[in-house]
Amino acid sequence: MHLPWAALADFAGPFIFGVAVAKTIGSGIAIPEFITIEVLVAALVSACIWNLVTWYFGIPSSSSHALIGGLVVPYLLVGVHALLSKGLIKIFYRITFFPLIGLFLAG
DSSP states (O other): OHHHHHHHHHHHHHHHHOSHHHHHHHHSSBOGGGOOHHHHHHHHHHHHHHHHHHHHHTOOOOHHHHHHHHHHHHHHHHOGGGBOHHHHHHHHHHHHHHHHHHHHHHO
C-alpha cells in the first residue's frame, strides 16, 4: 500500500514543489565547463557500488550522500577551483541538519 503513495509523491513532487534540488545538484556543485559524461557516469557507478556494499552488509546509508560524494570527489581530483562552494555549503547544511530536525520532531 505504501509503494503507490511513494510513487505518486515522487512523480508529483517536482510539479508541486519545483526542481530546485535537481538544479542545485545539476549545476550548483561544479562549474558547468568541468561537467563531463565521464564524471557523471563515475558518480552514478560509485554511488551504486557504495549502496550495494552498504546494503549487503546491512549498514544504513543515504543514497543522496553517496551521489553527492560521487560528484564531488572527481572534481577534487581535477582541482578545487572546479567546485562551487556556495552550492556545496547549501547541500552540506541541508544534508546534515534536515535529518537532525526530522529526528528531533519525530522524538
